[in-house]
Amino acid sequence: MYVTQYDEFMKRNGFEKSFPQRLYHYTNSEASINIFENGEFWLTHVKYFNDRKEYYDGVNLILSELSKRSGELGDALHEALRGIFLNEQWIDKPLTVAILSFSTQRDLLSQWRGYTKLGLGICLGFNTMQLYSQEIKAHLRPCIYSRHKKVEIVNRIIDELMYKKVNEDKTIDQISNEAFWLFQESAITFKSEAFQEEDEWRLITFPYAINAKEWNFRTGSSTIIPFVKQNIDLKSCLEEVIVGPSENQELTKNSLFYLMFKK
Numbered sequence: 001m002y003v004t005q006y007d008e009f010m011k012r013n014g015f016e017k018s019f020p021q022r023l024y025h026y027t028n029s030e031a032s033i034n035i036f037e038n039g040e041f042w043l044t045h046v047k048y049f050n051d052r053k054e055y056y057d058g059v060n061l062i063l064s065e066l067s068k069r070s071g072e073l074g075d076a077l078h079e080a081l082r083g084i085f086l087n088e089q090w091i092d093k094p095l096t097v098a099i100l101s102f103s104t105q106r107d108l109l110s111q112w113r114g115y116t117k118l119g120l121g122i123c124l125g126f127n128t129m130q131l132y133s134q135e136i137k138a139h140l141r142p143c144i145y146s147r148h149k150k151v152e153i154v155n156r157i158i159d160e161l162m163y164k165k166v167n168e169d170k171t172i173d174q175i176s177n178e179a180f181w182l183f184q185e186s187a188i189t190f191k192s193e194a195f196q197e198e199d200e201w202r203l204i205t206f207p208y209a210i211n212a213k214e215w216n217f218r219t220g221s222s223t224i225i226p227f228v229k230q231n232i233d234l235k236s237c238l239e240e241v242i243v244g245p246s247e248n249q250e251l252t253k254n255s256l257f258y259l260m261f262k263k
Contacts (some may be wrong), residue, residue, distance in 0.1 A: 006182055021126060022106075022128060022240075024242075026108075026122075039232055040231055041229070048220065057184065058067060084179060095205070103201070104201070106242070107242055111123070140204075142202075145191055
């Protein structure tokens with residue numbers, strides 16, 4: 001329900017973006033071995049994501065725009081919409097969302113620096129439509145970088161919520177439930193303009209799309225990181241493998257060749 005609602009909102013308001021022909025996933029050697037051996041993506045919990053601060057930046061932007069329009073929203077609806085992100089103690093609510101990053105950019109230096117480990121990075125190029133046509137429990141979303149566009153999206157959402165309040169005689173709970181997914185998907189896809197060259201797309205899964213028991217855990221550099229496994233058929237969608245800059249680049253290429261064809 002929420003996916004259709006968000007898709008329809010973006011299309012209706014002219015924010016829809018066509019899928020690129022190919023998407024690239026930058027990762028380290030350990031994760032790439034898992035992808036090839038097990039046919040799995042690991043989607044990381046949003047609060048443990050590399051760019052987790054940007055989720056909160058998106059939340060703060062939404063809360064700011066809601067505050068600016070609190071007068072027309074009215075106290076009850078304004079508080080209900082703030083309650084999407086904050087509890088009664090004004091502390092952020094836990095959000096159970098897992099994410100995997102892709103870029104439209106092939107062989108991008110900033111990506112090698114940001115998503116690889118110990119100088120050994122792998123970039124996997126996927127046919128977007130072949131990847132997304134698989135029966136995956138996640139949804140592909142483009143990131144939004146322009147602050148002007150972010151503000152416009154948030155205010156269009158508010159406009160539609162106000163219309164429902166005035167013209168469709170919906171209750172505050174009904175409006176808040178509809179707003180939840182629109183605002184959450186927005187916050188998750190809002191990114192800083194400083195990273196615009198990445199042209200990032202995100203594979204996102206929400207709590208109602210998975211069973212809580214499907215969460216797994218791995219060791220991070222400073223904490224234990226929750227993640228969700230997503231099975232994929234590599235043969236149908238993987239089109240390119242790029243080995244990042246390293247002193248043993250040719251050896252890595254040889255190892256990947258054996259790894260890819262070992263089954």
